[in-house]
Amino acid sequence: MIRVMGMTTVGQIKEFDSIKDARKAKLHWMWTDFSKPSEREGKELSKTFSFHPLAIEDCVEKGYQRPKFDSYHQYIFLVLHHLTKDTYEAEEIDVFVNEKMIVTWHYDQLKMVDEIWQRMLSGDAAREEQNPIGLLHSILDITVDEYFPHVYGIEDVLNSIEERTDENSSHDLMDRLFDVRHDMQKLRRSLVPTRDLLYRLLNGSNVGLTRDQQLYFSDVYDHVIKLTEMLDSYREFSSDIRDNYISVSSDKMNNIMMTLTVITTIFMPLSFLAGLYGMNFVYIPELEFEYGYFVLLGVMSVIAIVMFIIFRKVGWLQFSRSKKKKRRRIFKR
Numbered sequence: 001m002i003r004v005m006g007m008t009t010v011g012q013i014k015e016f017d018s019i020k021d022a023r024k025a026k027l028h029w030m031w032t033d034f035s036k037p038s039e040r041e042g043k044e045l046s047k048t049f050s051f052h053p054l055a056i057e058d059c060v061e062k063g064y065q066r067p068k069f070d071s072y073h074q075y076i077f078l079v080l081h082h083l084t085k086d087t088y089e090a091e092e093i094d095v096f097v098n099e100k101m102i103v104t105w106h107y108d109q110l111k112m113v114d115e116i117w118q119r120m121l122s123g124d125a126a127r128e129e130q131n132p133i134g135l136l137h138s139i140l141d142i143t144v145d146e147y148f149p150h151v152y153g154i155e156d157v158l159n160s161i162e163e164r165t166d167e168n169s170s171h172d173l174m175d176r177l178f179d180v181r182h183d184m185q186k187l188r189r190s191l192v193p194t195r196d197l198l199y200r201l202l203n204g205s206n207v208g209l210t211r212d213q214q215l216y217f218s219d220v221y222d223h224v225i226k227l228t229e230m231l232d233s234y235r236e237f238s239s240d241i242r243d244n245y246i247s248v249s250s251d252k253m254n255n256i257m258m259t260l261t262v263i264t265t266i267f268m269p270l271s272f273l274a275g276l277y278g279m280n281f282v283y284i285p286e287l288e289f290e291y292g293y294f295v296l297l298g299v300m301s302v303i304a305i306v307m308f309i310i311f312r313k314v315g316w317l318q319f320s321r322s323k324k325k326k327r328r329r330i331f332k333r
Contacts, residue, residue, distance in 0.1 A: 002041050005120060006030035007130065013120050019048055029132050031120075033113060034105040049103060051077075051096060059094045059105045067193040069200045074098055076207060078136075078197060081190040082110060082143050083150060088186045093143070095136060099208070102132035104139070112142045128216065133209065137216050144194065144223050150187060151230050154180055158237055174245055181238050184231050191231065195224045262316055266307050270300045 004016045006027035016022040022030050032049075034041060045056045055077045058065055070077040075098040081090035093110060096103040104113060116138050119125045128134045157180050161173050198221040201207060202214060209217065277284070277296060289295070 001035045002037065002044065003033050003035070003117070004030060005117070013123070013125075013130070015121060019044065029099070030101045031132070031135060032101070032103045033117065034103070035109060035113070036107060037105065045103075045105075049096070049101075051075075051103075055094075055096070062107060065092055065094075067190060067197050069197040069204075071200075071204055071206055075101075076201075076204070078201075080140065080143050080197075081194065082106075082112060083146050083190075088150060088183045090186075090190050093139070095139065097132050097136050099132060102135050112139070112146075116142075128212070133213055137213070137220065140198070140217070140220050141223075144220050144227070147187065147191065147227050148223075150183075151227055151234075154184060154187075154234055155230075158234060158241070162237075162241055174242070177238055177241060177245075181235070184235055184238070188228070188231055191224060191228050195221070195228055198224055258316060262311055265311075266304050269303050269307075273300055273303075 002019065004019055004022045005013060006016065006022050006025065007029055008014055008025065008027060011028075014025075016025065019032060022032075034044075042056075042060050045051050045059065046053070052072050055070060055072070058077075058079060065079045067081050068079045075096050078095045078097070080093045080095065082093050083090055091108045091110065092106065093113070094105040096105075106113065116125075116129075116135065120130070120135075126134075129138050157176070161177055161180075198217065202209070202217055202221060273296060
Protein backbone atom coordinates (compact mmCIF):
# COMPACT_ATOMS: atom_id res chain seq x y z
CA MET A 1 0.00 0.00 0.00
CA ILE A 2 1.25 3.45 -0.95
CA ARG A 3 -0.09 6.60 0.67
CA VAL A 4 1.01 10.15 0.04
CA MET A 5 0.67 13.45 1.83
CA GLY A 6 2.34 16.83 1.51
CA MET A 7 2.27 20.51 2.35
CA THR A 8 0.66 22.79 -0.20
CA THR A 9 1.83 26.27 -1.11
CA VAL A 10 -0.65 27.74 1.40
CA GLY A 11 0.81 25.67 4.26
CA GLN A 12 -1.96 23.06 4.38
CA ILE A 13 -1.25 19.35 4.98
CA LYS A 14 -3.16 17.35 2.39
CA GLU A 15 -3.43 13.65 1.53
CA PHE A 16 -3.36 12.48 -2.10
CA ASP A 17 -4.57 9.38 -3.90
CA SER A 18 -1.31 8.70 -5.72
CA ILE A 19 2.27 9.89 -6.13
CA LYS A 20 1.36 11.26 -9.55
CA ASP A 21 -1.39 13.47 -8.12
CA ALA A 22 0.92 14.76 -5.41
CA ARG A 23 3.60 15.72 -7.91
CA LYS A 24 1.11 17.68 -9.97
CA ALA A 25 0.16 19.74 -6.92
CA LYS A 26 3.60 21.42 -6.70
CA LEU A 27 4.03 20.85 -2.98
CA HIS A 28 6.59 22.34 -0.60
CA TRP A 29 7.43 18.79 0.49
CA MET A 30 5.94 15.31 0.19
CA TRP A 31 5.77 12.23 2.42
CA THR A 32 5.36 8.86 0.68
CA ASP A 33 4.76 5.86 2.91
CA PHE A 34 5.20 2.31 1.58
CA SER A 35 3.40 -0.03 4.00
CA LYS A 36 3.50 -3.75 3.18
CA PRO A 37 4.47 -2.88 -0.41
CA SER A 38 4.01 -5.30 -3.27
CA GLU A 39 6.72 -6.02 -5.83
CA ARG A 40 5.02 -3.71 -8.31
CA GLU A 41 4.82 -0.89 -5.78
CA GLY A 42 8.47 -1.40 -4.92
CA LYS A 43 9.47 -0.44 -8.46
CA GLU A 44 8.40 3.12 -7.67
CA LEU A 45 11.61 3.55 -5.66
CA SER A 46 13.67 3.47 -8.86
CA LYS A 47 11.07 4.54 -11.40
CA THR A 48 9.67 7.61 -9.61
CA PHE A 49 12.33 8.58 -7.06
CA SER A 50 15.49 7.28 -8.80
CA PHE A 51 17.07 6.13 -5.55
CA HIS A 52 20.46 4.43 -5.58
CA PRO A 53 20.27 0.68 -6.40
CA LEU A 54 22.17 -0.24 -3.23
CA ALA A 55 19.68 1.63 -1.05
CA ILE A 56 16.77 0.04 -2.92
CA GLU A 57 18.35 -3.37 -2.41
CA ASP A 58 18.50 -2.76 1.35
CA CYS A 59 14.79 -1.94 1.29
CA VAL A 60 13.36 -4.73 -0.80
CA GLU A 61 15.43 -7.54 0.73
CA LYS A 62 13.53 -8.92 3.71
CA GLY A 63 16.63 -10.15 5.49
CA TYR A 64 18.02 -8.61 8.66
CA GLN A 65 19.63 -5.20 8.13
CA ARG A 66 21.46 -3.51 10.98
CA PRO A 67 20.67 0.18 11.62
CA LYS A 68 22.84 2.35 9.41
CA PHE A 69 23.24 5.76 7.81
CA ASP A 70 24.16 6.31 4.15
CA SER A 71 24.60 9.69 2.53
CA TYR A 72 23.93 10.12 -1.18
CA HIS A 73 24.17 13.17 -3.42
CA GLN A 74 20.67 14.58 -2.91
CA TYR A 75 19.31 12.64 0.05
CA ILE A 76 20.23 10.51 3.06
CA PHE A 77 19.16 6.93 3.67
CA LEU A 78 18.60 5.39 7.11
CA VAL A 79 17.77 1.89 8.30
CA LEU A 80 16.03 1.94 11.69
CA HIS A 81 14.85 -0.76 14.10
CA HIS A 82 11.43 -0.50 15.69
CA LEU A 83 10.78 -2.87 18.62
CA THR A 84 7.55 -4.77 18.95
CA LYS A 85 5.61 -4.10 22.14
CA ASP A 86 5.74 -7.54 23.76
CA THR A 87 8.95 -9.02 22.36
CA TYR A 88 12.54 -8.02 21.73
CA GLU A 89 12.30 -8.68 18.00
CA ALA A 90 13.09 -5.66 15.82
CA GLU A 91 11.04 -4.53 12.83
CA GLU A 92 12.91 -2.70 10.10
CA ILE A 93 11.87 0.70 8.78
CA ASP A 94 13.82 2.39 5.97
CA VAL A 95 13.78 6.15 5.45
CA PHE A 96 14.87 8.36 2.53
CA VAL A 97 14.88 12.06 3.32
CA ASN A 98 15.94 15.45 2.06
CA GLU A 99 14.49 18.97 2.33
CA LYS A 100 11.72 18.28 -0.22
CA MET A 101 10.62 14.75 0.50
CA ILE A 102 10.60 11.86 2.95
CA VAL A 103 9.95 8.25 1.93
CA THR A 104 9.31 5.53 4.52
CA TRP A 105 9.39 1.82 3.68
CA HIS A 106 8.33 -1.01 6.00
CA TYR A 107 6.96 -4.52 5.47
CA ASP A 108 5.06 -4.53 8.78
CA GLN A 109 2.10 -2.37 9.72
CA LEU A 110 3.67 0.07 12.18
CA LYS A 111 1.36 1.77 14.66
CA MET A 112 3.98 4.43 15.25
CA VAL A 113 3.92 5.55 11.60
CA ASP A 114 0.11 5.49 11.53
CA GLU A 115 -0.05 7.74 14.60
CA ILE A 116 2.31 10.31 13.07
CA TRP A 117 0.34 10.18 9.82
CA GLN A 118 -2.98 10.85 11.55
CA ARG A 119 -1.45 13.59 13.68
CA MET A 120 -0.24 15.38 10.56
CA LEU A 121 -3.63 15.14 8.84
CA SER A 122 -5.57 16.28 11.92
CA GLY A 123 -3.42 19.38 12.38
CA ASP A 124 -2.16 18.29 15.82
CA ALA A 125 1.46 18.08 14.73
CA ALA A 126 3.91 20.58 16.21
CA ARG A 127 5.41 23.22 13.94
CA GLU A 128 8.86 21.61 14.15
CA GLU A 129 7.36 18.34 12.86
CA GLN A 130 5.83 19.81 9.70
CA ASN A 131 8.78 19.19 7.38
CA PRO A 132 10.76 16.12 6.25
CA ILE A 133 13.56 16.57 8.81
CA GLY A 134 10.98 17.09 11.55
CA LEU A 135 9.18 13.90 10.54
CA LEU A 136 12.49 12.03 10.60
CA HIS A 137 13.07 13.29 14.13
CA SER A 138 9.59 12.13 15.21
CA ILE A 139 10.21 8.65 13.80
CA LEU A 140 13.63 8.42 15.44
CA ASP A 141 12.38 9.79 18.76
CA ILE A 142 9.49 7.33 19.03
CA THR A 143 11.66 4.44 17.85
CA VAL A 144 14.30 5.13 20.52
CA ASP A 145 11.81 5.85 23.32
CA GLU A 146 10.17 2.46 22.79
CA TYR A 147 13.39 0.81 24.00
CA PHE A 148 13.01 2.24 27.51
CA PRO A 149 10.16 -0.05 28.71
CA HIS A 150 12.14 -3.09 27.57
CA VAL A 151 15.33 -1.92 29.30
CA TYR A 152 13.47 -1.04 32.51
CA GLY A 153 11.82 -4.47 32.34
CA ILE A 154 15.29 -6.08 32.26
CA GLU A 155 16.22 -4.11 35.37
CA ASP A 156 13.13 -5.40 37.19
CA VAL A 157 13.93 -9.00 36.24
CA LEU A 158 17.53 -8.69 37.43
CA ASN A 159 16.39 -7.20 40.73
CA SER A 160 13.92 -10.05 41.24
CA ILE A 161 16.65 -12.61 40.52
CA GLU A 162 18.99 -10.91 42.97
CA GLU A 163 16.38 -10.89 45.73
CA ARG A 164 15.54 -14.59 45.36
CA THR A 165 17.45 -16.67 47.90
CA ASP A 166 15.59 -19.99 47.64
CA GLU A 167 18.41 -22.45 46.92
CA ASN A 168 16.02 -25.00 45.42
CA SER A 169 15.23 -22.62 42.55
CA SER A 170 18.82 -21.56 41.81
CA HIS A 171 18.96 -23.47 38.52
CA ASP A 172 15.68 -21.91 37.36
CA LEU A 173 16.97 -18.47 38.27
CA MET A 174 20.15 -19.02 36.28
CA ASP A 175 18.15 -20.15 33.26
CA ARG A 176 16.15 -16.95 33.56
CA LEU A 177 19.34 -14.92 33.96
CA PHE A 178 20.83 -16.31 30.75
CA ASP A 179 17.56 -15.55 28.93
CA VAL A 180 17.79 -11.95 30.13
CA ARG A 181 21.40 -11.70 28.96
CA HIS A 182 20.28 -12.97 25.56
CA ASP A 183 17.59 -10.27 25.43
CA MET A 184 20.16 -7.63 26.35
CA GLN A 185 22.36 -8.79 23.50
CA LYS A 186 19.44 -8.39 21.10
CA LEU A 187 18.87 -4.82 22.27
CA ARG A 188 22.55 -3.96 21.97
CA ARG A 189 22.62 -5.21 18.38
CA SER A 190 20.07 -2.51 17.56
CA LEU A 191 21.08 0.29 19.93
CA VAL A 192 24.82 0.44 19.27
CA PRO A 193 24.44 0.89 15.47
CA THR A 194 21.62 3.41 16.13
CA ARG A 195 24.00 5.40 18.32
CA ASP A 196 26.57 5.46 15.51
CA LEU A 197 23.84 6.39 13.04
CA LEU A 198 22.78 9.42 15.09
CA TYR A 199 26.39 10.50 15.56
CA ARG A 200 26.93 10.53 11.79
CA LEU A 201 23.60 12.30 11.29
CA LEU A 202 24.56 15.06 13.71
CA ASN A 203 28.08 15.49 12.36
CA GLY A 204 27.47 14.91 8.65
CA SER A 205 28.44 17.92 6.57
CA ASN A 206 25.89 17.25 3.82
CA VAL A 207 22.87 16.70 6.08
CA GLY A 208 22.29 20.42 6.50
CA LEU A 209 20.65 20.45 9.92
CA THR A 210 19.84 23.82 11.42
CA ARG A 211 20.94 24.67 14.94
CA ASP A 212 17.41 24.08 16.23
CA GLN A 213 17.16 20.73 14.47
CA GLN A 214 20.52 19.66 15.90
CA LEU A 215 19.17 20.26 19.40
CA TYR A 216 16.26 17.90 18.77
CA PHE A 217 18.43 15.16 17.29
CA SER A 218 20.98 15.61 20.08
CA ASP A 219 18.21 14.85 22.57
CA VAL A 220 17.50 11.55 20.79
CA TYR A 221 21.24 10.84 20.72
CA ASP A 222 21.42 11.38 24.48
CA HIS A 223 18.59 8.89 24.96
CA VAL A 224 20.45 6.26 22.95
CA ILE A 225 23.63 6.82 24.95
CA LYS A 226 21.63 6.48 28.17
CA LEU A 227 20.10 3.21 26.96
CA THR A 228 23.46 1.72 25.95
CA GLU A 229 25.02 2.73 29.28
CA MET A 230 22.08 1.16 31.15
CA LEU A 231 22.52 -2.08 29.21
CA ASP A 232 26.26 -2.10 29.90
CA SER A 233 25.54 -1.61 33.60
CA TYR A 234 22.97 -4.42 33.58
CA ARG A 235 25.39 -6.76 31.83
CA GLU A 236 27.94 -6.18 34.60
CA PHE A 237 25.21 -6.67 37.19
CA SER A 238 24.12 -9.94 35.59
CA SER A 239 27.75 -11.08 35.46
CA ASP A 240 28.06 -10.41 39.20
CA ILE A 241 24.92 -12.47 39.88
CA ARG A 242 26.25 -15.29 37.70
CA ASP A 243 29.64 -15.25 39.45
CA ASN A 244 27.95 -15.23 42.85
CA TYR A 245 25.86 -18.22 41.83
CA ILE A 246 28.98 -20.07 40.72
CA SER A 247 30.62 -19.22 44.05
CA VAL A 248 27.59 -20.48 45.98
CA SER A 249 27.49 -23.68 43.93
CA SER A 250 31.22 -24.23 44.42
CA ASP A 251 30.95 -23.52 48.16
CA LYS A 252 28.02 -25.91 48.48
CA MET A 253 29.90 -28.61 46.59
CA ASN A 254 32.97 -28.12 48.80
CA ASN A 255 30.80 -28.50 51.90
CA ILE A 256 29.30 -31.73 50.56
CA MET A 257 32.71 -33.11 49.65
CA MET A 258 34.09 -32.17 53.09
CA THR A 259 31.19 -33.92 54.84
CA LEU A 260 31.65 -37.05 52.76
CA THR A 261 35.41 -36.95 53.34
CA VAL A 262 34.98 -36.70 57.12
CA ILE A 263 32.51 -39.60 57.16
CA THR A 264 34.77 -41.72 54.95
CA THR A 265 37.82 -40.93 57.07
CA ILE A 266 36.04 -41.95 60.30
CA PHE A 267 34.93 -45.28 58.83
CA MET A 268 38.32 -46.16 57.32
CA PRO A 269 39.88 -47.54 60.56
CA LEU A 270 36.56 -49.11 61.51
CA SER A 271 36.42 -50.89 58.16
CA PHE A 272 40.00 -52.01 58.66
CA LEU A 273 39.23 -53.55 62.06
CA ALA A 274 36.03 -55.16 60.78
CA GLY A 275 37.88 -56.61 57.82
CA LEU A 276 40.80 -57.80 59.95
CA TYR A 277 38.64 -59.66 62.45
CA GLY A 278 36.32 -60.93 59.78
CA MET A 279 38.96 -63.01 57.97
CA ASN A 280 38.22 -66.75 57.86
CA PHE A 281 41.29 -68.11 59.67
CA VAL A 282 41.15 -70.60 62.57
CA TYR A 283 44.22 -69.40 64.45
CA ILE A 284 43.44 -65.75 65.08
CA PRO A 285 44.49 -64.15 68.40
CA GLU A 286 41.63 -63.63 70.81
CA LEU A 287 39.34 -65.72 68.59
CA GLU A 288 37.80 -67.56 71.52
CA PHE A 289 37.83 -64.59 73.89
CA GLU A 290 34.37 -64.42 75.50
CA TYR A 291 34.06 -60.64 75.39
CA GLY A 292 36.08 -60.04 72.24
CA TYR A 293 33.07 -58.88 70.21
CA PHE A 294 32.14 -56.20 72.73
CA VAL A 295 35.74 -55.11 73.19
CA LEU A 296 36.09 -54.65 69.44
CA LEU A 297 32.88 -52.59 69.28
CA GLY A 298 34.18 -50.45 72.13
CA VAL A 299 37.52 -49.88 70.43
CA MET A 300 35.76 -48.94 67.21
CA SER A 301 33.46 -46.54 69.05
CA VAL A 302 36.37 -44.89 70.84
CA ILE A 303 38.25 -44.45 67.56
CA ALA A 304 35.18 -42.87 65.90
CA ILE A 305 34.55 -40.50 68.83
CA VAL A 306 38.21 -39.46 69.09
CA MET A 307 38.41 -38.75 65.35
CA PHE A 308 35.15 -36.79 65.51
CA ILE A 309 36.53 -34.64 68.36
CA ILE A 310 39.80 -34.07 66.50
CA PHE A 311 38.00 -33.03 63.30
CA ARG A 312 35.78 -30.69 65.27
CA LYS A 313 38.77 -29.03 66.95
CA VAL A 314 40.57 -28.41 63.65
CA GLY A 315 37.38 -26.81 62.28
CA TRP A 316 36.32 -29.41 59.74
CA LEU A 317 32.85 -29.70 61.29
CA GLN A 318 32.19 -26.01 61.94
CA PHE A 319 31.38 -24.91 58.39
CA SER A 320 27.73 -25.82 58.03
CA ARG A 321 25.99 -23.39 60.42
CA SER A 322 28.05 -20.26 59.66
CA LYS A 323 28.01 -20.69 55.91
CA LYS A 324 24.32 -21.38 55.77
CA LYS A 325 23.69 -17.93 57.21
CA LYS A 326 26.04 -16.29 54.74
CA ARG A 327 24.59 -18.11 51.75
CA ARG A 328 21.35 -16.19 51.94
CA ARG A 329 23.24 -12.91 51.66
CA ILE A 330 25.61 -13.81 48.89
CA PHE A 331 23.31 -12.55 46.12
CA LYS A 332 23.21 -9.09 47.68
CA ARG A 333 25.37 -6.46 46.04
